Amino acid sequence: MADILTAPKPRSVLAMLMLQPGRAVSTASLIQELWDESPPRSAATTLQTYILKLRRMFRGIAQANNLPPREVLVTRVPGYLLQVDSAAHDLSAYESLVAQGQALLAQGDYERSRDLLSRALGLWRGAPLSDVRPGPLLYPQICGLEESRLTVTEMRIEAELRLGHHHAVQRELAVLVGSHPFHEGIRVMHMLALFQSGRLSAALESFHQYRHHVATELGLEPSPRIRGLQQAMLSFDPMADSLAILDRV
Template sequence: MEVRVLGPFAAELNGVSVVPTAGKPRQLLALLALHSGQILPVPTLVEELWGMSPPRTAVTTLHTYVMQLRRMLMATMATGSTEAARRAKDVLTTQHGGYLLAADPELVDAHGFDRLSAAGRRAVTDGDLVTAGRCFSEALAFWRGQALVDIRCGMLLEAEQVRLEEARITTLEGRIDLELALGRPEEVLSELSVLVTRMPLHEGFCAQRMVALYRTGRQTVALDAFHRLRRNLVAELGIEPSVRLQSLYRSLLEGDPEPDSWMAGSRRRQQIFAAVPQGH
């Protein structure tokens, strides 16, 4: 079964969609898919679907949803009804007081994203920036929009949604760090301009844009970017920019030829800079 949650929800078996139209069965399938190969206990599933105050019929209704999902799976199988029912139960199994979706994690886009992001981080640690950049780019290519955008999320799915979005931003920052460290500020400026517009309080993308602008000869615009972020932070949160970002601003203001105080401010960035070939 192929499952996509990094954008509009999609799930296919044998090339046929098995996504229910009703909200709670969709929610159930999404949660099982994100934990493919793992047993999810019935109480966990009930909490996701109905929260802390489920109806008395919750467990019975959950079993009904599982049967509905199995019928959809059966419809994709070109076998007799008895054999199809058996195979559907092999895909969505009942085990030890819970349910397990026997989908290959490699066919779930969220798992592919996590795997490639982790591979990119390992490559940075090993000093292999080419592999790191490829892994980060391939990981980000899984995304087609906001994770679980068309799924009603309970507590578990909401936590997973937040985790995935934070991981996406971290991976994106890592890829842009690589481009800047390798002397390619022009290649990321347009992307960074979009990112700071969408996330006007995000210091990381603002700092990367400041560095990229400075390195392309636009010192004044880079300084203006700091002031814009500062105004947003004060107006929205009542706080000043971080010490590291203020240090970067001073470096740009003083015309530091290598304003890398921000770029070297995390372990990942230190590893990137240590691996950059001479001449970049």
């Protein structure tokens, strides 16, 4: 994409279409993304020019790779639709792997869940749409993708913990709690990984760091759940050893 489209607005149009493959993206939505609340009078005509460039780009890619010509970008009320093979579309493949991995996690098949979720995360290459300047519609979608990656990372680490791989995830969890100091679910897993590895004092220190963050920055106290985990660790309650608290993460 970077080698073919250099202007920011056509790249934004392509991003909008790629995020909704197989679904028509309205002309109104594309204009809003490109010009927000101040579209020029020529907005519709300019958008049609961008669509024409994209169609030429797709035809050029097909010819360069000796592929049969086909209509990839079609006009479809109320706007335009991108027709792509889901197997070749990273977002579609990612969502499929996540759905399968999440289902296996719920079923207790932790090894297969871990493997599928790892494959899903392996499709990421840095920040989503880092070469696109997001407007009012793309920005929340990008935030949603980032949130999804964090959630999938949590699920994959949960599977690792349930498999007994407490040592293996400690460093990753340490990085995550540094990046997301107010995220209770990540903090719970960090505490559990440390505790299950025999590092009680480090697990308790992680709790105290979390309590300090939420108290000083948010003016709140830790939730009963994470306070209960701290107490379970102090008293060596079987709840901490059994990872039962993950059922509520």
